Structure formats: C-alpha cells, structure tokens
Amino acid sequence: MVILKYLLLIFLIMTAFLAINFKEVLVSIIFLSIFSIILTTLYLIHNAPDVALAEAVIGAGLNTAIFMSVISQVREGKNSIFREDD
Amino acid sequence: MINNFVFVALFLLGFYAILVKKNLIKMVIGLNIMEGAIFYWFITLTDRGGTIPIVNSSQVVTNLNDPIPQALILTGIVIGASTSSFLLTLIIELNKFTSSTNPDQLGGMIED
Amino acid sequence: MNTSLIVLIIIPLATAFAIPFIDVFSNKARKYLVVLSTFVELFVLIIIILNNYRYILNGTLFLKYYMGNWIPPIGITLGMDMLSLFFSTMITFAMVFIVIYSIGFIGHHEGKYYVLLFLIWSAMQGIILTGDIFNMDVFLELLLITSAPLVAFKRNKEGTEAAIKYMFYGTIGGLFVFIGVVLVYYNLGTLNFADISRNFNSLSFFIKKMISIFFLLGIFIKLGIFPFHFWLSKAHSACPSSVSALLSGVIVKVYVYVFIRLFWNVIGFEVLIENGLDKVILVVALISSIIGHIMALNEDDIKKMLAYSTVANLGMIIAVLTLNTKLAIIAALLHVFGHLLMKVSLFTTTGYLLQFTPGHKLEDFKGVAYKNKLLFVGFVVAVGGMIGLPPMIGFSSKWFILKAFINQDIHWGSIIIIVGSIIAFVYYIRFIIYGFKKTSIGTPDKFRLILSVFYRERVVTDIAIFFAVAVIIAGIFYKFALIPINGAAEMLQNPYIYVETILGG
Amino acid sequence: MSRTKHVITVIVLSLLGVTMLVALNKIPNQFEYANSISQHIVNNAVKETGSLNFVTAILYDYRAYDSLGESTIIFGAVSGIVLLLSRKTLPVSSHGLSFIVKRTFGMLTPFIFLFSIYIITHGHLSPGGGFQGGVILGAISIIFSIVYGSEFDYKRYTPTTKTLLETGGALLFIGLGFLGILFGGNFLMNMRFLNMGEGSLISAGSIPFINTVIGFKIGAGLAIIFYSMIQKTFKEGVDL
Numbered sequence: 055m056v057i058l059k060y061l062l063l064i065f066l067i068m069t070a071f072l073a074i075n076f077k078e079v080l081v082s083i084i085f086l087s088i089f090s091i092i093l094t095t096l097y098l099i100h101n102a103p104d105v106a107l108a109e110a111v112i113g114a115g116l117n118t119a120i121f122m123s124v125i126s127q128v129r130e131g132k133n134s135i136f137r138e139d140d
Numbered sequence: 141m142i143n144n145f146v147f148v149a150l151f152l153l154g155f156y157a158i159l160v161k162k163n164l165i166k167m168v169i170g171l172n173i174m175e176g177a178i179f180y181w182f183i184t185l186t187d188r189g190g191t192i193p194i195v196n197s198s199q200v201v202t203n204l205n206d207p208i209p210q211a212l213i214l215t216g217i218v219i220g221a222s223t224s225s226f227l228l229t230l231i232i233e234l235n236k237f238t239s240s241t242n243p244d245q246l247g248g249m250i251e252d
Numbered sequence: 253m254n255t256s257l258i259v260l261i262i263i264p265l266a267t268a269f270a271i272p273f274i275d276v277f278s279n280k281a282r283k284y285l286v287v288l289s290t291f292v293e294l295f296v297l298i299i300i301i302l303n304n305y306r307y308i309l310n311g312t313l314f315l316k317y318y319m320g321n322w323i324p325p326i327g328i329t330l331g332m333d334m335l336s337l338f339f340s341t342m343i344t345f346a347m348v349f350i351v352i353y354s355i356g357f358i359g360h361h362e363g364k365y366y367v368l369l370f371l372i373w374s375a376m377q378g379i380i381l382t383g384d385i386f387n388m389d390v391f392l393e394l395l396l397i398t399s400a401p402l403v404a405f406k407r408n409k410e411g412t413e414a415a416i417k418y419m420f421y422g423t424i425g426g427l428f429v430f431i432g433v434v435l436v437y438y439n440l441g442t443l444n445f446a447d448i449s450r451n452f453n454s455l456s457f458f459i460k461k462m463i464s465i466f467f468l469l470g471i472f473i474k475l476g477i478f479p480f481h482f483w484l485s486k487a488h489s490a491c492p493s494s495v496s497a498l499l500s501g502v503i504v505k506v507y508v509y510v511f512i513r514l515f516w517n518v519i520g521f522e523v524l525i526e527n528g529l530d531k532v533i534l535v536v537a538l539i540s541s542i543i544g545h546i547m548a549l550n551e552d553d554i555k556k557m558l559a560y561s562t563v564a565n566l567g568m569i570i571a572v573l574t575l576n577t578k579l580a581i582i583a584a585l586l587h588v589f590g591h592l593l594m595k596v597s598l599f600t601t602t603g604y605l606l607q608f609t610p611g612h613k614l615e616d617f618k619g620v621a622y623k624n625k626l627l628f629v630g631f632v633v634a635v636g637g638m639i640g641l642p643p644m645i646g647f648s649s650k651w652f653i654l655k656a657f658i659n660q661d662i663h664w665g666s667i668i669i670i671v672g673s674i675i676a677f678v679y680y681i682r683f684i685i686y687g688f689k690k691t692s693i694g695t696p697d698k699f700r701l702i703l704s705v706f707y708r709e710r711v712v713t714d715i716a717i718f719f720a721v722a723v724i725i726a727g728i729f730y731k732f733a734l735i736p737i738n739g740a741a742e743m744l745q746n747p748y749i750y751v752e753t754i755l756g757g
Numbered sequence: 758m759s760r761t762k763h764v765i766t767v768i769v770l771s772l773l774g775v776t777m778l779v780a781l782n783k784i785p786n787q788f789e790y791a792n793s794i795s796q797h798i799v800n801n802a803v804k805e806t807g808s809l810n811f812v813t814a815i816l817y818d819y820r821a822y823d824s825l826g827e828s829t830i831i832f833g834a835v836s837g838i839v840l841l842l843s844r845k846t847l848p849v850s851s852h853g854l855s856f857i858v859k860r861t862f863g864m865l866t867p868f869i870f871l872f873s874i875y876i877i878t879h880g881h882l883s884p885g886g887g888f889q890g891g892v893i894l895g896a897i898s899i900i901f902s903i904v905y906g907s908e909f910d911y912k913r914y915t916p917t918t919k920t921l922l923e924t925g926g927a928l929l930f931i932g933l934g935f936l937g938i939l940f941g942g943n944f945l946m947n948m949r950f951l952n953m954g955e956g957s958l959i960s961a962g963s964i965p966f967i968n969t970v971i972g973f974k975i976g977a978g979l980a981i982i983f984y985s986m987i988q989k990t991f992k993e994g995v996d997l
Contacts, residue, residue, distance in 0.1 A: 063146050070150050070173050074157040079165050086169050093176050100187045101205045103194075103884035104812040105179070107876075108214050111892045112221045116979065117172065119899050123986045124165065124228040128235045144781040152774045158420065159766050167420065174427060182434045185784075193811040194884065195803060206795045207811035209437065212386055214816060215827050216430065218888050218975075219393050222834035223423050225982055226397060229838045230404060230416045232986070237409040258944045265829060266931055272836070273924040276917050319822045320937065320945045326794050328822045364840035371833045378826065390826040397830055401837030438784070441793025458783050 059099050066092050080125055087118040143184035150177030164231045168224050175220040179213045256300050257317040257330045260340065261377045263293045268370035275363050286355070286366050290348045293373075297344045301337075311739025313337055314753045324383075324754050325447045331383040331754055334739035338585065339380050339509045341736070346502050346592055347373050349715050353600055354494035356711030365405065371398040372498065376506045383445045383754060385436060385518065388510065389429050392474070396422040399503055402495040403487050414490035417483040425473030425480075432466040435459070445518050446754035449747060452519060460519075461527040467514050468529065475507045477570065478540035481563045485547070488562065489555035489612075493603025496555060500562045501596035505588055508569055516744045521576050534574045538668050541567030545675040552614040554606070557679060558598055561638065564672055565591045572653045575660050581741040582734065583652035589733055590637065590645035593726055597634040597719030601627055604712050605687075614686055621687040627713055628687060630720030635680045637723045640673050645727040806947055808881030808961035816886060817967045821945040824887075825930060828971055832927055835978045842985040853906035862904045869897055877972035881961040887971030894972060895979025902987050910984060919977045919984070926974030933963055933970065 069092060073085035090113025097106035150173055157170025186209045193207040267289035274281045300315070307313040317330040332340065351369060358365055375398060378391040400422070404415035433443070439459055440448055452460070476484035488500045515521060524530045544564025551557045565587070573584045608623045609616035621628040637644030640651075650673065657666040726733060743749055798811060798819060808814040816824050853859060877890030898919075902910040937946030949962040959965055 060142070063142065067146065067149055067153075070153050073169055073173065074153060074161065074166060079163055082166060082169060086172060089173065089176065093180060096180060097183060100183050101190065101192050102183050102187075102210050102213075103192055104810070104886065104889070105183065105210050105213050105217070107884055107889045108217050108892075109176075109179075111889050111896075112217055113172075113176070115896055116221055116892055117224065119896075119903075119983065120225050120228055120986065121165070121169075123983065124232055127232050127986075128165070141782060144778055148774045148777045148781065151777075152770045155424075156766065156770050158424070159770075160763060164416070171420070171423060174424075178427060178431060178434070182438075185434070185438050192884075193799070195809055195811075197803075197809075201799075204799050204811070206793070207798060207815055208443075208793075208795045209434075210812045211815040211820065211823075212433070212437070214812065214886075214888060215386075215390060215823055218827055219390070219426075219830055222831050223393070223397055223419065226400065226834045226837050227416065227419050227423075229841050229986065230400075230412055230419065233404065233407065233841050234409070234412040234416065237412070255938060255944070262931060262934070262944075265825075266928065268829075269832065269924050269927040269931070272920050273928065276921055318943055319820075320818065320947060321942045322819055326797055327819055362840075364836045364843075367836045368833065368840070371829060371836075374829070384820075387820075387823055387826065390823055390830070394826055394830045394833060397837065398833040401840050404841060407841065435784075437793075441795070443794070458780075462780055 055099065059096065062092055062096055062099070066096070083118060083121040083125065086121070087114045090114040090117065143181060147177050147181035147184075150174070150180075153177075164234070165228070168227050168231070171227070172220065172224055175216065179216055182209050182213055185209075254300075254315050254317065256296055256303075257315055257332055257381055258319075259296055260293065260300075261330075261374055261381060263289055263296065264370040264374035264377065268367050268374065271363060271367050271370070279363075282363065282366070283355075286351065286370075289370070290351050294344060294348050297341060300332075301341070308334070308337065308736060308739065311735075311742050313739065314749075316754060325442050325444050328387050329383040329444065329446075329754060330381045331445075331750070332381055333750060333753075334736055334743050335509070335512065336380045338589075338736040338740050339505065340377065342505065342589055342592060343373075343376050343380070343502055346596055347376075347498075349718065350494060350498050350502070350596070352711060353497070353603075353715040356709070356715070357494045357603060358492065362405075365402070368398045368402055369498070372402075372503065376502070379506050380509055384443055385445060385448065386433050386443050388513075389426065389433050392429065392510065393426050395503060395506065396426060396474075399499060403491045403499070405491055405495060408490075410486070410490040414483070414486035418487040421473055421480060421483045425470045428466050428470035428473065430470075432463055432470060435463045435466065439463075444754070445513070446751045449518050449520060450751050450755065452523070457527065460523050461529070464515070464519055464524060464527070464529055467519070468533070471507060471511050471514065472536070475504065475511065475566055475570070476540075476563050477567060478536050478543060481540060481544065484563055485551070485556045485559040488559035489553065493555075493599050493606065496559070497596045497599035497603070500559060500599060501592050504562060504566060505592055508566070508584075508588055511570065512573065512744065517747045517750050520747060524574075525576070530574045530576070534571050534662075534665070537567045537571035537574065538665060539567070540564075541571060541672055542668055543567075545672040545679075549675055549679045551679075553612045554602055554614070554617065554683060555599075555612055558595070558602070561676060561679075562591075562595060564676070565595075568653065568669060568672070571665060572656055575656055575662070577656060577660065578741050578745055579652065579659060580656040581744055582737050583649065583656045585737040585740060586645075586652055586730065586733065587649035589737075590649040590723075590726065593719060593723050594634050594637040594644070594646055597630065597716065597723055598638070600712070600716035600719055601631040601634060604716055605631065614682065617683055617686040618689045619687075621684075624713065627716055630717045631687075632684055633720040634723055635684060637727070639677045639680060643727050644723050645730055646723075648727060648730045806881075806961055806964065807949060808964050810881050810884065810886075812884075813880045813886045813964060813968070814961070816888075817880070817964045817971075818947045818962075821934075821947075821967065824967070824971065825934070825945070827888075828927060828930060828974055831975055831978050832923065835923065835981050838982050839985055853909065854904050858904055862900055866897060866900060869893065869900070873897070873972070873976070877968050878958065878965060880968040881964045882958075887968040888975060890968070891972040891975025892979060894976025895983070898976070898980030899983045902984060907984065907987050914980060916981065916984065919981045922977035923974050923981065926970050926977065929970045930967065930974070933967055936963070 069085045069089045073082045076082045094106045094110040154170040154174030158167045161167055186206045190203040190205040193204050195201050271282055304313050315332040319328040375391050375395040382388050400415050400419045403418050404411045473480045488496045541564045544560045548557045548560035569584050569587050572580050605620050637646035640646045654666050802811050802814045806814040806818040873890045873893035876885035880886030934945040940948045947962040
C-alpha cells in the first residue's frame with residue numbers, strides 16, 4: 055500500500071506539471087481530470103471515502119464538463135468565436 | 141515529510157501557473173491544482189491511520205479517522221468548483237471583446 | 253438564547269432565495285419584496301438595540317446563539333458583542349440606503365442584481381456575527397463570489413477584466429485564510445473563536461508566528477494593502493456607481509472587522525507584538541496609505557481616484573489599529589464609520605453627476621456643477637469630509653488618528669498622515685475646480701438626454717444628498733457614535749471577556 | 758513574458774517553496790487527537806444525531822449552518838453566471854450526438870438517476886450525501902444537453918422548473934432550520950422525530966431531509982449553470 059501511495063504521488067506531481075506546461079489547452083484539461091482521479095484514489099488510501107466521492111464527482115466529472123464547454127466557446131486568434139461551421 | 145513536500149510542490153506549481161501562464165484557462169487550472177494540493181495536505185496531516193469514520197452500529201470504535209477535516213474539505217471542494225466555474229464564465233464573457241485568452245492584454249496580474 | 257441574531261442573517265438570505273421564486277409567478281411582486289425586507293431587517297436591528305439599551309450604554313452587550321443547540325466548542329455559535337453591534341448597525345444603515353439608491357439607479361429589470369445584493373448583505377451579517385473560524389472563511393468566500401458578478405455587471409471589457417482580476421486575487425486570499433484555518437485546527441483541534449484564543453498561547457512561538465503570517469497574507473490580499481493593491485482600483489471603478497459605493501464603502505469595512513476580530517480576539521495582539529509583526533504591519537500599512545494617495549493623484553478618472561483613496565484610507569485605518577492603545581482603536585473605528593459615510597456619499601453623487609459627462613475623465617467634468625446645484629454641494633461636502641474640514645466627520649476621525657499617533661510619539665506616522673491629507677486635498681480640489689468651469693461647447697443637456705437612463709430620478713438625488721447631510725450630522729454629533737465605539741474598544745482591550753462569556757456561560 | 762522574467766519567477770517561487778518546506782516540517786507531526794472536538798463527535802455522534810456516517814453528521818447537523826452557507830455559495834455562483842450569460846438572442850440548439858449514443862444513454866440515464874437518489878438518501882448510512890448526490894443529478898442534465906442537444910434539454914427540463922427547484926430547495930432548507938425553532942430548540946436543530954431504529958433509512962432526524970433538499974438544489978443549480986454555458990448563438994452576443 056505504501057509503495058502504491060508513493061507511486062501515485064509521483065504521478066500526481068507529473069500530471070500537475072503536464073497540465074500546466076502542455077501547449078494544447080484541451081490536453082491540459084484532460085491532465086487536470088487525471089489529476090483529480092489520482093487525488094480520489096489517494097483520498098481512498100487515506101480512508102476518506104466522502105472526500106474521495108466528492109473529488110471524483112466534482113473534480114473529474116463536473117470540472118471537465120465545464121472546462122470542455124468553455125473550450126468549445128473560446129477561440130484563440132483572430133476568427134470570431136461564434137461562427138457555427140468550424 | 142513527503143506530504144509537506146508534495147503540498148509545497150503542487151501549491152507552487154499552481155501559483156507558477158497563475159503568475160506566468162499566458163492562457164487564462166491555464167490559470168484556472170493552476171487555481172484548481174492549488175486547491176487540490178491544500179485539501180490533500182490537510183487530509184495527510186490529520187490521517188491517524190484509523191478506519192473510515194462510518195460505524196455500522198452504535199458501539200464505539202476507538203481507532204477512527206478524524207471526520208472534521210473531511211467535512212471541511214468537502215465544503216472546500218464545492219467552493220472551489222463554484223469559483224472556478226464562475227471564473228470560466230468570466231473568460232467566456234471576456235472572449236466576446238478580445239478574441240484571445242491572453243492575460244497580457246489584461247495588463248497582467250502584477251502591473252496595474 | 254435570543255433568536256434575533258439568526259433572524260438578522262436569515263432575512264436577507266430568504267429574500268435572496270425568494271426573489272427568483274416570485275419572479276416565476278409575477279415580476280411586479282419583486283419590487284415590494286425588496287423594499288419590504290430591507291425595512292424588516294432595519295426593524296429587527298432597531299429592536300435589538302432597544303431591547304438591551306442599558307447594556308449598550310455601559311458597554312457590556314453580549315448576545316449568544318448556539319446553532320442547533322450544540323454547546324460552543326462542538327457546534328457553531330453566533331456572538332454579538334459591542335464591536336459586532338457597531339459594525340452591524342453601520343452596515344445595515346448603509347445597505348438600506350444602497351438598496352433604495354440602486355432601485356433608482358439600476359431599476360427593476362435586473363432581477364439577479366437584487367439577488368446578489370441581498371446575498372452580499374446576508375454574507376456580511378454572517379461574517380460579523382459568526383463565532384467560528386471556518387464559518388467565517390465560508391462566508392468570506394460567499395462575499396467574494398457574490399460581489400464579483402456585480403463588478404462585471406456592465407459586461408464591457410473593463411468590467412470583465414476587473415472581475416477576473418478581483419476573483420483571482422480574492423480566491424488566492426481565501427486560500428491563504430484556509431491554510432490558516434487548517435493550521436489552527438491541526439494544532440489546537442478546535443474551530444471556535446473563544447476556544448482558539450483560550451489555548452492559543454499553549455502553542456510554540458514558531459507555529460504562532462506561522463499562523464498569524466498566513467492569516468495576515470490572506471486578509472491583506474483581500475484588503476488591498478500595499479503589495480496587493482493592484483486589483484482594487486480596477487474592480488471598484490469598472491462597475492456601476494451603486495456597486496462601487498457598496499464595494500468601496502461597505503464590503504471593505506467587513507474585511508477591517510475580520511482583521512480586528514482575528515488579531516485581537518482570536519490570536520491576541522500580544523502574539524503579534526511578541527514576534528515583531530505589528531511593526532511590519534504598521535510600516536506596510538503606512539506605505540500603502542502613501543502609495544494610495546500618490547496613485548490617486550496621477551489618476552484622472554474620478555472613479556479610479558476614489559478607489560485609490562479607499563486604498564489610502566484603509567492603510568491609515570490598519571496603521572492606527574496596530575498602535576493598540578484604547579485611543580488608537582477608537583480613532584480607527586471612528587474613521588471606519590466616517591469613511592463609510594463619505595465614500596458612499598461620494599460614489600452616489602458621482603453616480604448621478606457622471607451621467608452628464610461623456611466620460612469619467614477630469615476634462616469631462618467641466619460645468620457639472622450647474623446641472624444639479626444641490627447635489628454638487630453634497631459632492632463638495634463629502635470631499636470636504638475626505639480632506640478633513642472641521643464640521644464633517646472626516647475632521648474628527650483624522651483628529652483622533654493624529655492624537656493616537658502623537659500619544660505614542662510615532663511622529664513619522666503622523667507626518668505621513670498629514671502629507672497624505674495634503675495630497676488628498678490636491679487631487680480632490682481639482683475636480684471641484686473643473687466642476688465650476690463654464691462649458692463653452694454646446695448645451696450639456698444634449699448628453700443628459702442620451703445617457704439619462706435612471707429609473708426614478710428623485711430617489712437617486714435624495715439618497716445622495718442624504719448621505720452628504722449624514723456626513724455633516726455625524727461630524728457634529730460624533731459623540732453619539734463614540735458610545736458603541738468606546739464599548740468596542742474596551743472589549744478589544746481585554747479579550748478574556750469574549751472567551752468567558754462564550755465558553756463560561 | 759520575456760525569458761528573464763520567467764526565470765526570475767521560477768527562482769523566487771522555489772525560494773518561497775524551500776522556506777515553506779522548512780517551516781512546515783517544524784510542525785509536530787503527531788496530531789493530538791485527544792483534546793480536539795472530534796473526540797466528542799466520534800464518541801457520541803450516533804447517540805446525538807443518529808447518523809452512522811460521522812462526516813454527514815458534522816456536515817448536516819453539528820455544523821449545518823456551514824452547509825447553509827455552502828449552498829448559498831452555489832446559489833450565488835448560479836445567479837452570477839445567469840446574470841452574465843443570459844444571452845438576449847435565441848439559443849440555438851446544438852444537435853446532439855449520433856443515434857447509437859442517444860439510445861445507450863436512453864437506457865443509462867434512469868440508472869444514473871437511481872444512483873444519485875441512492876447517494877442522496879443514504880447520506881447518513883454510507884459515504885455520500887446531499888452535495889455529492891446533487892452533483893450527480895446535475896450530471897444528468899449535462900448528459901441531456903450534450904447527448905440530446907440543448908433544445909431537448911430545454912423542453913424536458915425547462916428553465917422555470919430548474920429555478921423553482923433551486924430556490925424552492927433553498928427556501929425549504931431555511932424552513933427546516935426554522936422547524937428547529939418551532940420545536941423549541943435553536944435554528945437548524947436536529948429534531949429526532951420519526952426515528953425508526955439505528956440503521957434504517959429515516960433514522961437521523963432531519964439529516965435525510967436536509968440531504969434531499971440540498972441534493973435537488975445543487976442538481977438544479979448545476980443544470981442551470983451548464984445550460985446557460987452550453988448555449989451557442991449565431992451573431993455577436995447582444996449587450997445589456
């Protein structure tokens with residue numbers, strides 16, 4: 055169990071680092087939800103099921119959905135963001 | 141010792157994202173990482189290696205984990221979710237006026 | 253066990269929840285609900301004051317309320333002592349008039365505006381009355397997330413940018429306060445103010461210093477003190493005038509209350525003196541005051557200038573508080589009261605005057621005095637208060653502040669305050685001078701037709717003039733304001749009263 | 758940001774990190790469990806509140822006032838988002854996903870709904886509670902607007918029902934609080950009426966009711982948030 059915890063901690067820091075420094079915003083959002091999922095398992099290891107459930111539902115579920123809907127409406131660069139066809 | 145290191149590393153990673161990153165959405169991701177770091181650190185501080193704070197009948201179980209930090213963190217996670225969802229709405233709103241999500245035209249976080 | 257404490261918090265909360273509920277059925281009922289609940293809240297507060305009038309006079313008022321019948325260290329307790337009574341009355345009076353002003357200024361078609369206004373009101377009452385550190389953190393977060401949409405209310409570029417900056421700074425401030433709460437719970441095991449202050453000294457020197465540093469960081473970010481004051485001028489100027497009056501005048505005072513409650517009742521000021529932090533706070537606050545004045549000087553947009561003068565006055569209030577003598581606390585509380593009245597009257601009057609000017613800049617202020625003479629007199633009265641002319645309250649509060657500094661013979665502090673007032677004199681007077689200048693180009697009324705969008709003109713002017721008159725009345729009869737302030741200063745000087753009444757009772 | 762500014766912030770942050778690490782390691786790592794309030798809660802939470810899950814006991818009974826503040830935060834966020842994103846133009850319905858996905862979700866959604874009801878109502882027996890169950894309820898509305906298109910979501914789960922559910926839930930929460938006063942106690946007192954034994958469904962006084970109220974309130978709130986976010990419009994958003 056302890057090795058799993060340390061392994062997950064290394065993964066945690068890696069996903070956080072990648073979530074921030076990755077070029078593509080879409081991929082960094084995926085890394086953010088992986089960050090939440092790893093956090094959920096860590097909470098389970100620390101015997102905190104309520105927090106794990108909340109983190110899973112809100113971190114992985116809700117945040118990803120809201121970030122994705124923001125990504126779909128926000129366009130970098132010149133073209134207006136509301137053209138429907140692209 | 142390890143938990144303090146993880147907390148400091150993640151907290152500053154998020155702080156770095158807010159200070160340096162160009163894309164506003166990356167800054168909100170940094171904010172989420174900072175909050176996740178604090179909550180995980182609070183759990184590891186008060187983890188006595190006890191069992192899950194749920195009993196199946198009214199006999200007193202001695203070695204239980206501390207339930208209060210879990211209640212505080214649950215409230216914190218929901219606060220973090222609503223603040224970041226409101227921040228993202230502001231980013232959508234801002235995007236109507238400037239076609240890029242670059243905080244520099246915001247005058248940046250530091251200079252006025 | 254008096255339920256009037258919880259009723260004070262629940263009335264604005266219930267109205268905030270009820271407004272969308274009633275909107276579904278009939279959209280005219282909202283007007284009456286809004287006005288009705290402001291006066292019911294005012295009525296409840298007046299009942300509280302009248303009921304224990306004797307205690308208030310001799311300064312020993314203390315109302316307790318155990319949430320859900322749990323005894324203090326376990327459950328959440330609400331406590332109203334003299335300090336909370338003073339802040340609660342100040343905020344309730346200011347909010348009643350701000351709500352009526354925004355009925356005239358914003359009108360009724362903005363349903364969600366009043367929902368957020370009442371949520372802010374209940375959040376402020378919740379912070380002032382709570383006796384639990386995590387509960388205060390939750391309500392601070394509520395205050396942040398409900399005031400940010402009002403900053404972005406105009407939905408133009410500056411408004412959204414200011415709201416994004418406001419949210420980032422506010423959330424990071426909230427995170428530092430939460431780290432403080434985590435450290436307090438980890439080391440002491442309790443979350444109740446009285447319980448924390450009872451065994452706060454049992455901690456080691458290093459942990460006490462760390463906890464106070466984290467709380468200080470969080471509060472200073474929210475107060476907009478020197479290194480973190482960048483967001484305040486944008487946030488307080490990019491919103492409609494009724495919202496900036498609310499932000500600059502009232503919400504900032506709640507953070508001053510949190511600063512006082514945390515560092516006098518919970519942590520105890522000796523801890524700050526012990527680890528030398530109070531000198532640091534004094535220096536940083538005075539620097540912030542001077543920088544606020546200087547930045548206001550080279551700012552020609554009137555609303556940004558008023559926001560910077562808020563930064564300056566806040567620096568002054570925090571600096572005077574760190575002297576920790578009875579006179580210093582009285583001076584600070586009087587200046588909080590004075591600054592609230594003057595800042596709200598300034599923003600309400602400019603809110604009306606700015607509809608005649610094409611922009612907020614100094615040049616556009618030409619010939620504004622002739623639009624509404626009475627209102628411009630109100631503007632001049634409020635400016636006189638900010639500078640510190642005798643009949644207004646600004647004079648008496650600055651007088652007390654200077655006396656507090658001189659008694660402690662920190663003369664460089666009083667010099668900085670005097671220099672600040674002189675700079676304030678310069679940057680306020682230029683607006684009055686421009687106001688009286690005759691405008692050569694066309695009839696200014698041309699602007700008035702385009703921009704005047706007021707729902708009810710009379711309400712806006714009456715409230716603005718009322719606040720200006722209040723500045724004068726408070727200045728002359730400031731002795732009445734001193735009654736609760738003396739009681740509050742007494743209670744802060746010996747915090748064990750707070751601990752005994754909550755835990756002993 | 759230029760290269761040098763980048764490097765400076767990294768150096769300053771790592772210095773800050775080192776000082777924080779040194780400071781945090783000075784905290785005694787043994788958490789004195791004895792004198793903390795959780796000792797009292799662990800010992801007699803089951804007797805006082807009847808809920809077996811101590812975290813729910815704290816959230817909805819010992820510190821129920823915090824959860825009231827908490828649900829007001831979500832209410833504030835929702836009204837803020839609706840204030841900002843209430844587009845004046847007609848919402849264009851995004852036309853959902855392929856037929857296969859629609860059919861599978863047709864079968865799946867009832868079970869997700871059942872799962873969220875389970876999480877909400879069994880808050881005081883098993884892990885979970887009003888907040889987590891409510892978010893799952895919100896996820897169902899997210900599924901509606903993504904898989905079936907926001908026009909389907911508009912018809913099935915109209916915005917008026919959403920506002921009614923949310924504000925109704927909030928007012929009910931305050932009503933439950935005042936019910937405590939009616940029974941002679943204080944605000945948000947846990948009335949231990951209709952208590953059918955330790956582990957049964959309705960066994961923790963007012964906790965299951967607060968759970969369900971918060972669950973529906975958060976579900977409706979998140980539905981409103983997501984609905985006003987997902988709308989796409991043709992031309993530039995019309996201002997105030």
